[in-house]
Amino acid sequence: xxxxxxxxxxxxxxxxxxxxxxxxxxxxxxxxxxxxxxxxxxxxxxxxxxxxxxxxxxxxxxxxxxxxxxxxxxxxxxxxxxxxxxxxxxxxxxxxxxxxxxxxxxxxxxxxxxxxxxxxxxxxxxxxxxxxxxxxxxxxxxxxxxxxxxxxxxxxxxxxxxxxxxxxxxxxxxxxxxxxxxxxxxxxxxxxxxxxxxxxxxxxxxxxxxxxxxxxxxxxxxxxxxxxxxxxxxxxxxxxxxxxxxxxxxxxxxxxxxxxxxxxxxxxxxxxxxxxxxxxxxxxxxxxxxxxxxxxxxxxxxxxxxxxxxxxxxxxxxxxxxxxxxxxxxxxxxxxxxxxxxxxxxxxxxxxxxxxxxxxxxxxxxxxxxxxxxxxxxxxxxxxxxxxxxxxxxxxxxxxxxxxxxxxxxxxxxxxx
Ligand code: AMP
Ligand code: MG
Numbered sequence: 089x090x091x092x093x094x095x096x097x098x099x100x101x102x103x104x105x106x107x108x109x110x111x112x113x114x115x116x117x118x119x120x121x122x123x124x125x126x127x128x129x130x131x132x133x134x135x136x137x138x139x140x141x142x143x144x145x146x147x148x149x150x151x152x153x154x155x156x157x158x159x160x161x162x163x164x165x166x167x168x169x170x171x172x173x174x175x176x177x178x179x180x181x182x183x184x185x186x187x188x189x190x191x192x193x194x195x196x197x198x199x200x201x202x203x204x205x206x207x208x209x210x211x212x213x214x215x216x217x218x219x220x221x222x223x224x225x226x227x228x229x230x231x232x233x234x235x236x237x238x239x240x241x242x243x244x245x246x247x248x249x250x251x252x253x254x255x256x257x258x259x260x261x262x263x264x265x266x267x268x269x270x271x272x273x274x275x276x277x278x279x280x281x282x283x284x285x286x287x288x289x290x291x292x293x294x295x296x297x298x299x300x301x302x303x304x305x306x307x308x309x310x311x312x313x314x315x316x317x318x319x320x321x322x323x324x325x326x327x328x329x330x331x332x333x334x335x336x337x338x339x340x341x342x343x344x345x346x347x348x349x350x351x352x353x354x355x356x357x358x359x360x361x362x363x364x365x366x367x368x369x370x371x372x373x374x375x376x377x378x379x380x381x382x383x384x385x386x387x388x389x390x391x392x393x394x395x396x397x398x399x400x401x402x403x404x405x406x407x408x409x410x411x412x413x414x415x416x417x418x419x420x421x422x423x424x425x426x427x428x429x430x431x432x433x434x435x436x437x438x439x440x441x442x443x444x445x446x447x448x449x450x451x452x453x454x455x456x457x458x459x460x461x462x463x464x465x466x467x468x469x470x471x472x473x474x475x476x477x478x479x480x481x482x483x484x485x486x487x488x489x490x491x492x493x494x495x496x497x498x499x500x501x502x503x504x505x
Contacts, residue, residue, distance in 0.1 A: 139258030156180035271333035305503035344396030373467035
C-alpha cells in the first residue's frame with residue numbers, strides 16, 4: 089500500500105467521505121400520490137406513461153393553407169377552414185385547399201401545408217409563390233410520444249420540461265417518493281435568533297445565520313424541515329434535541345460544536361446516542377465535518393454535523409450533504425457540473441486539503457472563461473461567498489496557483505442559487 093504523503097494524518101479525503109456516506113444511505117421507499125401541479129422537483133416512484141399520442145393527430149406546423157396533392161399551375165380552390173379547436177369536417181380532393189392555423193388538425197385528403205406568407209388568396213383561388221412538397225409543415229401524429237410510452241421512469245426528479253411533457257400527455261397525477269424530513273439545529277452559546285434587536289446582543293454574540301441559510305437551501309431542495317432552533321453548548325440539551333430529531337426525521341443537520349474546542353459537544357453526544365462514521369475531512373473550509381447515524385426502533389436517522397463557521401457550513405452542505413440528500417430522495421446519482429477557467433489572480437495554497445474557494449466567473453471579451461477569487465477566503469467571510477457565482481476547486485495534492493493558470497470551477501447550482 090502506498091501512503092498518501094499529501095493527506096494530513098487523521099483526515100479523510102472528500103472523495104472517500106462522499107463515497108462512504110453515500111454507501112450508508114438507503115433511499116426512501118414510502119410514496120404519495122400528487123397532482124402533477126405539485127410534483128415539480130419530486131422523484132417518481134412509478135413510471136409515468138402517456139395517455140395519448142403526441143401530437144394526437146396530424147396537424148399543421150404553420151398558419152397557412154392545407155393543400156391536397158400537386159395542382160396544375162400551382163393554384164388551389166379554397167373549400168373550407170380548419171382552426172385549432174375547430175377542425176374541418178369534410179375532406180379535400182386534389183387541387184383543393186383549406187385555410188389552417190398552427191396546431192389545427194390536417195383535413196382528410198390534405199398532404200402538405202403552405203405558409204400563409206408564401207401564397208396569395210384571391211376570391212376562392214389560392215396561388216402559391218413557392219413549391220409545396222408532400223409532407224411540408226405537417227406535424228405527424230405520435231412523432232413526439234406514443235400512447236403507453238414511458239415518459240419518465242421511477243427515480244426521475246421531475247423538472248419543468250418533464251412537467252410540460254407529462255401534462256401534454258394527459259398525466260394529471262403522479263406517484264412520488266415522500267419528502268425527506270430533515271431536523272435542523274444550531275449549537276453555540278453565542279448564537280441569538282435572528283430578530284433579536286442588535287442592541288440586545290451581548291459581547292461576542294452573533295446571529296444564528298447558519299440555520300436560516302440551511303433552511304433556505306433545504307426549502308429549495310424540497311426537503312421538509314423540522315426546525316429545532318438554536319441550542320446552548322450544553323450536552324444535556326443537545327442530547328434531548330438529538331433524540332427528538334432522531335425520532336421525527338430521516339436526517340438531522342446540525343451546525344457548530346463538532347470541532348475540537350472545549351465546548352464542542354455535538355459530536356460527543358452523537359457518539360453517546362449512536363455512531364460516528366466520519367469526522368475531519370481534508371477539505372478547506374469545512375475540516376471538522378462529521379457524519380454518523382442514530383439508530384432507532386425502525387432503522388436509523390442520519391447525522392450530518394456541519395462546522396459552525398458559516399462558509400464551512402455551506403461548503404460542506406453543498407459538497408457532502410447535497411449528494412446524500414439526492415440519494416435519500418430516491419434520485420439517481422447527480423452529475424456535478426464543472427468546467428475550466430483561467431485564473432485572474434494568484435492563490436496561495438499548500439498541498440493537503442481540497443480547497444473550495446469562492447470565485448466569480450465569466451466569459452471575457454475574447455470568449456475565454458475566466459475566474460477571480462471573491463475577496464478574502466476566510467471561513468467566516470460571507471460577503472465574498474455572497475458575491476461568488478462558483479467554487480474554484482483546487483485539488484488536494486496541488487499547491488499555489490498563479491495568474492493565468494487553468495483551474496477547475498463548479499458554477500453554483502441549486503441550492504446555492
Ligand atoms: P464551532 O464550530 O461551534 O466551533 O463554531 C465555529 C465558528 O462558527 C464560531 O465563530 C461560531 O461563532 C460560528 N458559528 C457557529 N454556529 C453558527 C451559526 N449557527 N451561525 C453563524 N455562525 C456560527
Ligand atoms: Mg461553538
